Amino acid sequence: MLCICNSTRFLFRRKLTVAASSASQLLQKHFSADSLQTPLPPSRISLFSPLIKVEFSSPVASTLLLNRTMAGHSESKSIHDFTVKDAKGNDVDLSTYKGKVLLIVNVASQCGLTNSNYTELAQLYEKYKTQGLEILAFPCNQFGAQEPGTNDEIVEFACTRFKAEYPIFDKVDVNGDNAAPIYKFLKSSKGGLFGDSIKWNFSKFLVDKEGKVVDRYAPTTSPLSIEKDVKKLLGVA
Template sequence: MAQETSKSIYDFNVKDIRGNDAGLSEYRGKVLLIVNVASKCGLTNSNYKELNVLYEKYKNKGFEILAFPCNQFGGQEPGNNEEIQEVACSRFKAEFPIFDKVEVNGKEAAPLYKFLKSQKGGIFGDAIKWNFTKFLVDKAGKVVERYAPTTSPLKIEKDIQNLLESS
């Protein structure tokens, strides 16, 4: 069981969108962008569009996007997992993995998110402020950067390239 002292994100197990156990260790050696997503947010269209561009460009080069639906911000992800998957995959054409809906703040926050926030706090404290907060993780499973919800995914591209090129 992963404790707060986990050394990397590979120590965590999560549930996929179908409720099956998924170990993040299967992403070992890849550069990851972990994002809390929502279907009905003002940032949804632009973020999914740009995440898809990044995914298409780098998925065969060792890059993966891990999307975690969350309904803690303005009730903007109200659906069940089936509905979320339908919206993400049909309307927004997401091909990257979408996981079980989680909480990212508070006592019920997913252990993965507690870890991410402990590694890279925000400017105004550790709490996730809104949908589409992004965490960039290097090939060793270390959280290297945190981006605000309003940071365009394409603005992160150079950081992704740098991590993919590093050994």
């Protein structure tokens, strides 16, 4: 009688192990890169639902699911997915910049860095605009209230005094709850040395032709000092 009970228990454990292994393989297949978009059949969810619950409670499965979710979120977004407002309030679909290298800068008219940055941005743009460089300027008044003017005043200042030919967009917040979605994306893609927040006027983000953020530069980094990085992405000597 004892032998029969032991045999029964062994068979039960064996079936449970096989079922758990099948559920684990099913989960790995479902969350693999090649089948992420494939829905799990309801019948199979019902069959393995108790085991799925156990599987998700394990550190390995939880980590796998979290990593896939985070990776999917970052990989699915690029600068080209965003729409922003120009200085006149019109929508601009940034997918129009596909194939362009972008330098995105938060600008201000009354900052100690204004003269040097606006001067060098104009020089950089003049040199590489025909080779695929675009500079996108976003005015921001969050740092020392140094961009207090209207959009029209900001555009006139940049274009008249510094001959800015690149687009200047609607004034935005770059930090805080009301930060523009494009800046939330930029900061999440490339954090700064002391956290994600933009630290001051003229922070710079370099974006490749596919819309991916590849580098971030401090406000004090001059535009001409990153010329070599721009040339690399443009593929010019």
